[in-house]
Amino acid sequence: MKAAYIDGHGGNEVVHVGERPLPERTHGDVRLRLHAATLNRVDLYMRDSGAGITHRLPQIMGVDGAGVVDAVADDETQLAPGQRVLLHPGVACGRCEFCLRGDDVLCTRYQILGEHIDGTFAQYVSVPARNVVPLPGGWSFAEGAALGVNHLTAWRMLTTQAQLKAWETVLIFGIGGGVSLAGLQIAKALGARTLVTSRHAGKLERARALGADHGIDSSREDVAKAALAATGGRGVDVVLENVGEAAWPHALKSLVRGGRLVTCGATSGDQPGADLRRLFIRQLKVLGSTMGTVAELHQLLAFCQRHDVRPVIEQSFALDDVHAALSRLESSEQFGKIALTID
Numbered sequence: 067m068k069a070a071y072i073d074g075h076g077g078n079e080v081v082h083v084g085e086r087p088l089p090e091r092t093h094g095d096v097r098l099r100l101h102a103a104t105l106n107r108v109d110l111y112m113r114d115s116g117a118g119i120t121h122r123l124p125q126i127m128g129v130d131g132a133g134v135v136d137a138v139a140d141d142e143t144q145l146a147p148g149q150r151v152l153l154h155p156g157v158a159c160g161r162c163e164f165c166l167r168g169d170d171v172l173c174t175r176y177q178i179l180g181e182h183i184d185g186t187f188a189q190y191v192s193v194p195a196r197n198v199v200p201l202p203g204g205w206s207f208a209e210g211a212a213l214g215v216n217h218l219t220a221w222r223m224l225t226t227q228a229q230l231k232a233w234e235t236v237l238i239f240g241i242g243g244g245v246s247l248a249g250l251q252i253a254k255a256l257g258a259r260t261l262v263t264s265r266h267a268g269k270l271e272r273a274r275a276l277g278a279d280h281g282i283d284s285s286r287e288d289v290a291k292a293a294l295a296a297t298g299g300r301g302v303d304v305v306l307e308n309v310g311e312a313a314w315p316h317a318l319k320s321l322v323r324g325g326r327l328v329t330c331g332a333t334s335g336d337q338p339g340a341d342l343r344r345l346f347i348r349q350l351k352v353l354g355s356t357m358g359t360v361a362e363l364h365q366l367l368a369f370c371q372r373h374d375v376r377p378v379i380e381q382s383f384a385l386d387d388v389h390a391a392l393s394r395l396e397s398s399e400q401f402g403k404i405a406l407t408i409d
């Protein structure tokens with residue numbers, strides 16, 4: 067089968083499009099014929115170094131994906147060949163303390179497609195049946211693929227972790243990136259007031275068109291001061307950020323007393339000052355989050371269908387053009403997801 071894979075670490079020169087063995091469907095697995103995947107920051111991380119993530123080279127890239135069911139076990143009762151589906155990219159052991167209590171995202175033997183094992187920039191992938199869910203009617207494969215990482219991550223951050231309420235205000239850093247944009251869509255649909263930041267006036271404009279209540283241009287404005295001004299000096303209830311070091315001091319200063327900061331990603335660095343005095347005097351809560359459980363993916367799908375929330379796909383590339391797609395992601399110019407279509 068055709069796939070995009072890395073055979074080393076570096077730049078686009080270690081990324082190849084070529085033949086890889088067709089994955090065997092093992093016991094309990096479903097094999098999918100993939101039709102789309104979308105790019106995530108972690109694809110660049112795996113290409114560049116993959117440091118700290120156990121994996122073997124060559125490895126097929128790609129974390130999320132959607133397509134049709136290709137092959138199932140004889141006794142499979144819920145999925146049938148030809149069915150349009152999307153996948154949850156985290157393969158959990160099902161046996162550890164965390165899996166047993168339903169927190170499969172904390173699994174001690176968690177394997178994520180495209181990180182620990184072969185991924186989705188390929189014609190076929192084989193995953194456990196529990197990781198496969200039906201694609202909503204009318205959705206494109208790219209929209210379905212995007213749901214499995216960015217929207218799932220934002221969903222867990224805002225609902226399970228930060229417990230965002232309809233009457234609250236949330237500040238979202240770096241609008242345009244996949245998780246931030248998903249966070250905006252979900253927060254709006256939940257009924258919350260949304261403040262968003264970007265260094266690009268054009269992205270703020272597009273965020274307003276998607277329903278953002280207030281845009282903060284972080285290239286010209288002090289984000290914390292602007293967030294306080296926009297809330298009558300009170301501060302926001304929740305901050306969602308995946309920028310890390312560059313956003314951290316502004317994020318903490320933007321919060322109301324007792325406010326919650328939920329973080330993932332740390333793209334600008336992961337060692338900001340802790341500002342402990344502010345943390346304890348104002349009794350702030352800092353919450354880490356990554357990905358989401360299979361149960362949360364089912365909740366998210368129901369929520370998206372009820373509120374007509376769909377991932378924003380900015381641009382699609384053919385699998386053969388994976389280098390151009392990766393370069394586009396690296397430029398950070400995009401607003402929404404960059405998709406790969408797989409013929």
Ligand code: ZN
Binds near residue numbers: 159162172
């Ligand atoms: Zn486990």
